[in-house]
Amino acid sequence: MKGYVVLISVVAALGGLLFGFDTAVISGTINFIQPYFGLSEAGLGWTVSTLLFGCIAGVYIAGKAGDYYGRKKVLMIAAILFFISAVASASAHMLTFFVFSRVLGGLAVGVASILSPMYIAELAPAKYRGTLVSMNQLAVVVGIQVAFFSNYLLADTGVNNWRWMLLVMAAPTILLFFCLFLVPESPRWLVAHKRTDAALAVLLKTSGEELANSELHEIESTLKVQEESTYRELFGPKVRPLLFIGIILAVFQQITGINTIMYYAPKIFANVGQSNNSALLQTIAIGSTNLIFTLVAMALIDRSGRKMLILIGSTGMALMLSGLSVLFLLSRLQVYWSFCLF
Numbered sequence: 463m464k465g466y467v468v469l470i471s472v473v474a475a476l477g478g479l480l481f482g483f484d485t486a487v488i489s490g491t492i493n494f495i496q497p498y499f500g501l502s503e504a505g506l507g508w509t510v511s512t513l514l515f516g517c518i519a520g521v522y523i524a525g526k527a528g529d530y531y532g533r534k535k536v537l538m539i540a541a542i543l544f545f546i547s548a549v550a551s552a553s554a555h556m557l558t559f560f561v562f563s564r565v566l567g568g569l570a571v572g573v574a575s576i577l578s579p580m581y582i583a584e585l586a587p588a589k590y591r592g593t594l595v596s597m598n599q600l601a602v603v604v605g606i607q608v609a610f611f612s613n614y615l616l617a618d619t620g621v622n623n624w625r626w627m628l629l630v631m632a633a634p635t636i637l638l639f640f641c642l643f644l645v646p647e648s649p650r651w652l653v654a655h656k657r658t659d660a661a662l663a664v665l666l667k668t669s670g671e672e673l674a675n676s677e678l679h680e681i682e683s684t685l686k687v688q689e690e691s692t693y694r695e696l697f698g699p700k701v702r703p704l705l706f707i708g709i710i711l712a713v714f715q716q717i718t719g720i721n722t723i724m725y726y727a728p729k730i731f732a733n734v735g736q737s738n739n740s741a742l743l744q745t746i747a748i749g750s751t752n753l754i755f756t757l758v759a760m761a762l763i764d765r766s767g768r769k770m771l772i773l774i775g776s777t778g779m780a781l782m783l784s785g786l787s788v789l790f791l792l793s794r795l796q797v798y799w800s801f802c803l804f
Contacts, residue, residue: 520572
């Protein structure tokens, strides 16, 4: 049963890997697509950020689509969108077509970011749920590192190197699509659609005979509470502070500045005198550090607590980004004063 649950979690986590890969792969291409499409700095920033417009739409529709069609089917659709985005962006000759393909990829990223961890949580036994759901975040970080590494390996493949960098994503999308045929639908979705016998069959495979019936009753009771609940309760005096804390944490986790480093690391390194190949190699170091400390956080999260890790991470982010800004400014000033003295 453990092996079956791990298989399900790994398959679902491929959605997280594609999430990480698609958001990070653009960093290796920016020094090549900018001259190819004749982009200004503002135009480059807009082109890179178009993925996020698709993400917003994907996040918005993922929940309702997952509830209506099922988590598994919608993840399959996301895999198809990932594949189309990879092939289309790699073959683009016009900026409009390139942007459109990136928006499609963003749509898939938004869907995967919601449904992959949700699918794992709904299939994992309660005893292992936290560990297995954390696999999705690990997969996101692995996807980022794979993107950085593949960008470096493909940097010397000629004038079309950026096309190969983007096309690489097609391989894991095919793997995700066909692997989804090997896993069941979420038992929670099955119960919600009056398919109790099918849900029980899934729970027997994932939780065993002793726990399957109790988990089935738990799903039925939570769905009943969900049907009786209203959005107005979210703004009640007891729930409202928790809701705002959750929103604030989610927002600040994204706007601390790390996305700038992930998207523009090669360009930042190039601006301080590194060659393109050297700049892409430096991004691997960033991805490796990200991966290592994700594993550290996974090991410490139940021991040290969420709040302590958030405080340490936020403080470290503030110090490191400030240090990076100062060092970047000093390097620019050094070049400026050298020019003046000359």
